[in-house]
Amino acid sequence: MMASQDVQISIEQQPELSNDDKGLINKLDSARQRIKSGAQGVAKDDQRVIKIQRVPKIMLQKGNFEEYFRPRELAIGPLHSKTRRLRKKDLKHRLAAKFIADSDQTGETLLKEIKKNITEIKKRFDRKVINNMSYDDDKLARMLFLDGCSVLQFIYSYVNDDLKSFEINSGQAAWIRHDLFLLENQIPFRVLMVLMNLSVHTMKLAKNIYRFIFMNIMAPVNYYSHRRHERYLSRLGSNKLFIGNKEPVHLLDLLRSELLFEDGRDITVQGHAGKAQDPLFSDYRRSFRNVQDLKAVGIKLKPRYTSGLRSVSFSSRYFIFGQLKLPPLIVDDSTARKLLNLVAYEMCPDNYKTNYAVTSYLSFLDSLIDSEQDVKDLRSAHILRNHLSSDAEVAQLFNSIGSHLVPHDTYFEVKNEIQRHYERRVVVWIAQFYKDHFRSPWTILALLAAATVLLFTAIQAYYAVNPKK
Secondary structure: OHHHHHHHHHHHOOOOOOHHHHHHHHHHHHHHHHHHOOOOOOOOOOOOOOOEOOOOHHHHHOOOOHHHHOOOOOOOOOOOOOOHHHOOHHHHHHHHHHHHHHHOOOHHHHHHHHHHOHHHHHOOEOHHHHHHOOOOHHHHHHHHHHHHHHHHHHHHHHHOOOOHHHOOOHHHHHHHHHHOOOOOOOOOHHHHHHHHHHOOOHHHHHHHHHHHHHOOOOOOHHHHHHHHOHHHHOOOEOOEOOOOOOOOOOHHHHHHHHHOOOOOOOOOOEOOOOOOOOHHHOOOOOOOOOHHHHHHOOEEEEEOOOOHHHOOEEEEEOOOEEEEEEOOEEEOOOHHHHHHHHHHHHHOOOOOOOOOHHHHHHHHHHHHOOOHHHHHHHHHOOOEEEOOOOHHHHHHHHHHHHOOOOOOOOOHHHHHHHHHHHOOHHHHHHHHHHHHHOOOHHHHHHHHHHHHHHHHHHHHHHHHHOOOO
């Protein structure tokens, strides 16, 4: 009885809620109702757009990576527009003038259409980007109009090998090409769509954008050859200038989608069926450190071309022979810039639906590469194509990038499958036997000779004990 009285007293003594308290409770109740109804969010999906913003500070604090995020030849968008050496207004004017002339429209018509869509376009920018640069709607529209026309014309001329008329040499063209895939050097893809839709060459411009992306995919041609084919590009239409279920955020986002073979489908990781472990603890029991450790237990490396950068898989035949398949990657002087900007893009706070596929792939490669020999073995397996000066330089590159990645592991189940294979004793014995006796034709011949001698010795001993009558 006393207990119920105590409860009654405690209820009666509860303080009254203030108006601010009630306002908070009402907001939480509204959010709870949206969650119960399946909304699963505070805002609608169409309102939660991924926005153009600066490189996350954590990427700049770790390592000396600042140079990988700064344009070298041409500034696009508001973030670097005030850097004097990058303005290149004369070049932009010549590129834009050519685009306007070929579009069969006037510059006034194109600019008015950008201004008409400026409210929607502004949603693609983080507010700090525009506010800090003091851009009103008219100034922003003029900048995006000039930059959009310039980018479309540069891409068209680059793909068709026609940059000499703009006095752009091959070195400048290479740097501009790299600059167009920097996170802080982007304009919304919506700007490009508005301009392309008004041109008489709409489909030709759209297809050339994809061809430009394919030229920067960082993979051998057979990795994406079917995507370069006209049948793939035929999926573009007059009312749909992009492939997949969603409009690209910008050119860097489109590069990422094609690198991952994303067409609006979820990313899946292939491996043996099993219960996925928490990625936070995926490396807790990991014994293997590099490619050499995998070779020690008989795991073979093979290239895989089927699903883009996400096609990482492991299989174990008869619980003895292991095979790790990885998508191939070309490593040249632009690879680090592209990969780090893709990682920075995946880490942006507004990129709330990201799956960290590029980050996870880089982390996985870093877990396999410790030394020059690891790179050599990956190159021999046709997984890495080294266009740098040495394998040691590639090893240093991946070790430098991998040591500064934010922990996130899409491929933890693949690693767990490798670990289970690694822990089988019989696998180690068989791998060691194979290494000792089958590493070259001479050791194989020696083994066969020894086996033949033992066989004849056994036969001779048998007939010595059991002579023929």
